[in-house]
Amino acid sequence: MENDIKEILITKEEIEAKVKELGETLSKEYQGKTPLMVCILKGAVLFMADLVRNMDIEVEMDFMAVSSYGKSTESSGVVRILKDLDTTVEGRDIIIVEDIIDSGLTLSYLVEMLKGRNLNSIKIVTLLDKPHRRKVDLKPDLSGFTIPDEFVVGYGLDYAEKYRNIPYIGVLKPEVYSG
Ligand SMILES: O=P(O)(O)OC[C@H]1O[C@H](OP(=O)(O)OP(=O)(O)O)[C@H](O)[C@@H]1O
Numbered sequence: 001m002e003n004d005i006k007e008i009l010i011t012k013e014e015i016e017a018k019v020k021e022l023g024e025t026l027s028k029e030y031q032g033k034t035p036l037m038v039c040i041l042k043g044a045v046l047f048m049a050d051l052v053r054n055m056d057i058e059v060e061m062d063f064m065a066v067s068s069y070g071k072s073t074e075s076s077g078v079v080r081i082l083k084d085l086d087t088t089v090e091g092r093d094i095i096i097v098e099d100i101i102d103s104g105l106t107l108s109y110l111v112e113m114l115k116g117r118n119l120n121s122i123k124i125v126t127l128l129d130k131p132h133r134r135k136v137d138l139k140p141d142l143s144g145f146t147i148p149d150e151f152v153v154g155y156g157l158d159y160a161e162k163y164r165n166i167p168y169i170g171v172l173k174p175e176v177y178s179g
């Protein structure tokens with residue numbers, strides 16, 4: 001599996017240090033509150049699991065699954081909810097946890113939808129941000145790493161459902177796409 005990786009962009013150690021820092025920042029920001037951490041499946045699962053373990057305040061967790069129609073490496077902007085939240089979000093402080101923001105289409109749709117549910121507050125934390133690819137005006141409140149316009153895998157991120165369990169963020173060799 002790791003033979004398919006051309007280049008390591010962010011090491012396991014760099015991810016660990018950054019997730020610790022993000023967890024500490026969120027703990028300070030939400031001191032005295034119990035935010036509802038909303039993980040966007042599936043890519044953000046590993047980040048969510050590590051992030052909450054680096055927070056020393058009470059949190060609740062919930063999960064949403066969305067599907068964006070389109071090519072395997074490109075988001076189309078048409079978002080379908082496959083699994084909605086189990087929790088009632090009225091009056092809650094929501095932290096959306098994402099692995100990557102690319103075009104921003106997935107999150108801009110989700111944030112607008114959630115804002116319609118009478119939340120107290122909503123913030124976005126993403127591990128990775130590709131700002132050059134943005135198609136809508138969407139900025140994360142907290143971001144781990146800004147990365148160049150390359151398709152990355154590992155630490156939850158997949159290509160055709162594979163490579164999610166690689167412990168670092170890497171770029172695939174071009175021949176992997178062409179088969
Ligand atoms: O900013 P955008 O261009 O909308 O792209 C970002 C979205 O794409 C990825 O999810 P994906 O649809 O690949 O699903 P997955 O997390 O289950 O792999 C990622 O987890 C974001 O949700």
Ligand SMILES: Nc1nc2[nH]cnc2c(=O)[nH]1
Pocket residue numbers: 073075100101102103150151152153157158159
């Ligand atoms: N795996 C993966 N999914 C994405 N979704 C949007 N951008 C990316 C990316 O670079 N890698």
